[in-house]
Amino acid sequence: MPTSTLPPGPRGTLVRGNLGQFTDRRLDFFLDVAREYGDIATFRFGPRRIFLVSHPELIEKVLVTDARHYVKHFGARMYKPVLGNGLVTSEGDFWLRQRRLSQPAFLKSRVQAYAPVMADLTDRMLKAWTAGTPIDAHFEFSSLTSAIALKTLFDLDDAGDRGRFTDTLREAFALMSDRFRTLVPLPLWFPSPANRKLRRAVADLNAVLDGFIAAGKKRTGGTDLLSRLLTAQDDDGTRMTDRQLRDEAMTLYLAGHETTALTLSWSWYLLSQHPEAEAKLADEWQTVLAGRTPTADDIAHLPYTEAVITEAMRVSPPVYLIGREATTDLELGGYRVRKGYTIFMSQWVSHRDPRYFPDPEAFRPERWLDGLAKRIPKYAYYPFGGGPRVCIGNTFALMEAAIILAAVGQKFRFTYSGSGPPGLSPQITLLPEDGIPAVLKQR
Numbered sequence: 001m002p003t004s005t006l007p008p009g010p011r012g013t014l015v016r017g018n019l020g021q022f023t024d025r026r027l028d029f030f031l032d033v034a035r036e037y038g039d040i041a042t043f044r045f046g047p048r049r050i051f052l053v054s055h056p057e058l059i060e061k062v063l064v065t066d067a068r069h070y071v072k073h074f075g076a077r078m079y080k081p082v083l084g085n086g087l088v089t090s091e092g093d094f095w096l097r098q099r100r101l102s103q104p105a106f107l108k109s110r111v112q113a114y115a116p117v118m119a120d121l122t123d124r125m126l127k128a129w130t131a132g133t134p135i136d137a138h139f140e141f142s143s144l145t146s147a148i149a150l151k152t153l154f155d156l157d158d159a160g161d162r163g164r165f166t167d168t169l170r171e172a173f174a175l176m177s178d179r180f181r182t183l184v185p186l187p188l189w190f191p192s193p194a195n196r197k198l199r200r201a202v203a204d205l206n207a208v209l210d211g212f213i214a215a216g217k218k219r220t221g222g223t224d225l226l227s228r229l230l231t232a233q234d235d236d237g238t239r240m241t242d243r244q245l246r247d248e249a250m251t252l253y254l255a256g257h258e259t260t261a262l263t264l265s266w267s268w269y270l271l272s273q274h275p276e277a278e279a280k281l282a283d284e285w286q287t288v289l290a291g292r293t294p295t296a297d298d299i300a301h302l303p304y305t306e307a308v309i310t311e312a313m314r315v316s317p318p319v320y321l322i323g324r325e326a327t328t329d330l331e332l333g334g335y336r337v338r339k340g341y342t343i344f345m346s347q348w349v350s351h352r353d354p355r356y357f358p359d360p361e362a363f364r365p366e367r368w369l370d371g372l373a374k375r376i377p378k379y380a381y382y383p384f385g386g387g388p389r390v391c392i393g394n395t396f397a398l399m400e401a402a403i404i405l406a407a408v409g410q411k412f413r414f415t416y417s418g419s420g421p422p423g424l425s426p427q428i429t430l431l432p433e434d435g436i437p438a439v440l441k442q443r
């Protein structure tokens with residue numbers, strides 16, 4: 001029988017609770033809370049009661065066993081103005097139908113068909129690079145994964161179209177992020193200057209997307225994701241409406257490209273600090289690829305490349321926080337979770353748990369080479385989440401990261417040129433504060 005007491009946790013201020021600590025230093029705050037108060041701890045954001053859950057079994061209970069009693073947390077819902085009712089933000093039967101309609105487009109065989117696009121766009125980027133040039137690796141990888149997303153999603157090649165889309169999106173997102181920083185944002189219908197600007201930015205963005213969808217309808221036999229969503233049919237023969245297509249396309253673009261760019265950016269930063277790991281990678285590529293552009297079939301033969309990506313996502317998880325909200329009263333770890341409570345699960349914390357990852361701050365790809373993934377509990381390592389809401393794009397992302405890493409690494413090395421380790425800017429994803437400054441060296 002669950003007790004009615006709350007788990008232990010840090011005291012906050014009367015009105016804001018612990019929101020200030022979250023806003024100012026959320027990664028350290030989460031780690032401190034988990035270390036000091038244990039596998040289940042609590043704090044408040046204003047009136048909102050939050051549990052931070054850091055034990056794999058408790059995480060599994062929330063994400064898998066009791067998944068039907070939770071919805072996405074308030075943070076995810078705040079992005080609805082931009083993401084609409086797409087897969088990341090929708091719930092219930094609507095979400096389930098959309099997930100079933102979208103799932104076939106993400107079958108391994110279909111995703112593998114995008115490997116040549118990934119390799120081709122990477123080659124184009126590499127042709128524009130020169131040894132000795134200073135770059136911001138994060139900017140370069142974001143531009144590349146954005147181009148790959150737009151080509152695989154909308155069959156979009158034209159740099160002008162790409163620019164128009166990314167400019168409108170950046171504007172909408174900057175306005176959304178401002179909203180996220182306030183404790184109680186004004187409802188969107190309220191005609192404040194900020195809301196009006198946001199609504200205008202979203203309308204511009206929707207107009208661009210509607211143009212892509214209209215073009216998609218004119219293509220026949222397209223293999224881009226939009227074409228696949230356009231023809232996806234439910235058992236009763238119904239298809240997605242234009243509005244749903246727009247929301248899903250927007251969601252896939254946003255959920256898909258920055259996360260993969262971060263995986264690459266953090267991988268290269270970590271490799272620049274660990275020349276011994278980079279040398280092993282170079283050996284693997286030389287043996288398996290010998291300078292060739294990697295294909296989807298090569299990936300199974302690149303275990304060290306896979307270990308590097310896995311380890312980079314452990315040390316610097318692109319998504320460092322998943323949240324849920326209880327839709328009914330529940331039990332968790334001997335405590336009562338009341339309806340409306342928020343549960344946070346942080347990959348930043350879990351992936352640094354010394355019970356499963358000895359010497360957790362150390363970047364050691366080797367730790368994955370002897371079957372670690374099978375020995376640790378499933379939810380000790382969960383860069384892609386889990387349960388019914390697990391990332392739909394995980395196969396896509398892992399293939400993309402491996403192809404780009406190997407294609408780039410066979411031509412160039414990166415010398416990190418920042419004055420100290422890159423600062424962290426945890427937003428929805430774990431961004432580097434000022435990019436990843438590096439100088440390119442010929443391999």
Ligand code: HEM
Pocket residue numbers: 072087088099251252253255256257259260263318319322323382383384385386388389390391392393394396397398
């Ligand atoms: C390394 C890259 C990626 C990481 C780390 C990542 C991480 C995640 C995580 C943690 C979730 C679960 C969020 C939650 O449970 O609240 C998620 C969901 C999702 N991801 Fe990814 N993702 C990546 C790449 C991609 C790609 C490439 C796509 C699409 C092409 C994508 C599309 C989605 C979608 C649509 C969802 C929502 C699924 C649903 O709720 O049904 N992601 N992702």
